[in-house]
Amino acid sequence: MTLAKASLTLAEFLERPETEPASEYIDGEILQKPVPKGKHSHLKLSLSLAINQVVGNAKLAYALPELRCSFGDRSIVPDIAVFEWARIPFDADGEVPDDFLLPPDWIIEILSPDQSANRVTQKILYSLQHGTKLGWMVDPHDRSTLVFVPNQLPTFFEGSDRLPVLDPIPLELTCEQLFGWLKMNPAG
């Protein structure tokens, strides 16, 4: 995660071209996300697909990986941002907008080995303080997930624990099942 002290405002930051990996604007600083590794990318994709599959055509919610969400005085790019359908700010043509100027309803972060857990947790905490209802901190190496909801201590999940999901989404998933997706070649 590179770090540069910004002398620009959130609005000025948002006018800058996107970087790859994405950069975030937090506490007046620009921080670039680490280059995602295999486990991280694979879980991000599998989990986004799983959420969108169970939702199907029911228009309950939608999961968007690596979506920029700007709110408060920050601009963050959660690994996965899940929005209740009614909160997606579709534009006049009914299309997904370019800019999401609101926090996700459910923020999912997947810890990379080169990331500071405290700093990633801070993104989840900030979101929860701004209206996010549910946060997951997924550690693929530990096979565990910390679950955050507003105004409470987080809860630790592992093994056969069933993970709490955003309310309208009919997803039943245990930690074991989540990390089972990492095994792409079970016969190998």
Add this chain to the structure above:
Amino acid sequence: MTLAKASLTLAEFLERPETEPASEYIDGEILQKPVPKGKHSHLKLSLSLAINQVVGNAKLAYALPELRCSFGDRSIVPDIAVFEWARIPFDADGEVPDDFLLPPDWIIEILSPDQSANRVTQKILYSLQHGTKLGWMVDPHDRSTLVFVPNQLPTFFEGSDRLPVLDPIPLELTCEQLFGWLKMNPAG
């Protein structure tokens, strides 16, 4: 962190000889703590000394590094366990007991690069659910601290933020000052 499935009870675990590094008994499993590295060891010592120095002879509280605390159905060894003086279970001779069968009032964990933050957080959460009043998750590499109190979301501290300490302890410490202790040779 090595991991072995235990088929023994907490009482049986406590009868086994201590290991080096210490082993913990969590959810019926025995987990050995990682071998501490330089930053970790140095912060642990500096912070323990700082707490015990400001307390002085006032018998307000006492910080004990690597103390085994057994409570609920677990036996953990926090990096630093701080007890209010009145809660230290002195034995009949007024000496510090061998066994602390209670949670610390303040638990401090210092994250090592080879530890899972989720799993270390779980130790803090379990303690808070059993009577601990304050928890710190210190990340020396990120220069940040997550602070936990019961029934609330944790709070992120960095830079000039003043860290909350256990109530009777007159310690004034910012994150900067805490991590400043890592610089042992400022002229070097």
